[in-house]
Amino acid sequence: MFWSYVIDRLPQISFSAWQHLWLVAQCLVLALVIALAIAFAVYRVPWLRALANGVSAVGLTIPSFALIGLLIAPMGFGVAPSVTVVTFFAALPVLRNAIVGLGEVDRSVVESARGMGMSRARVMLSIELPLAWPVILTGLRVSAQMVMGVAAVTAYALGPGLGSFIFSGLSRLGGANSLESVVVGVVGVIVLALILDLLLVGLGRLTISRGIRVNQ
DSSP: HHHHHHHTTHHHHHHHHHHHHHHHHHHHHHHHHHHHHHHHTTSSSSSHHHHHHHHHHHHTSSHHHHHHHHHHHHSSSHHHHHHHHHHHHHHHHHHHHHHHHHTOEEEEEEEHHHHHTHHHHIIIIIIIIIHHHHHHHHHHHHHHHHHOOOOOOOOTTTTTHHHHHHHHHTTTTTTTTTHHHHHHHHHHHHHHHHHHHHHHHHHHHHOOOOOHHHHO
């Protein structure tokens, strides 16, 4: 019964899985940019760093279902509230790890680079970011696993992805193929989370120099 359900709806399942993965991937990129911009702005100022860490901690306590519900009124249904919610939750672990990673960069290395005439922007991109990147990437992996589930919740606001199978099945629980629909959505989210994590591990292999990996 289950496999018949999957085979009969394979094109729809595949398309929803692609939408789900693409939504999460785009939001992770956006969250990374936002988190890095904030981290570079605050990590040298103790009270700003503490404020950013506090906001990231409090933000993670907000129920994603409640937040998506609140955003329906100002943003309507569809992609806009989905992207906003997924990006918000994705940015929080990345921000915390970015602040930690940048704070652990040896200041003598930074000062030496500045003494050689490197601009502040070049030091950030050439010295601080590469050295902090392993810690930042760890936060990105945590975010990816977390928001893969959050993206499913956005189906409540008619967002794209596998969450539609979960909500559709739950809304008619006890009816024909309701359980199969829920299982497809849940298992699909788990599989996508594993795939995305493997991709991020590969990204780490490509973007973290061998010397930094050895010293970790």
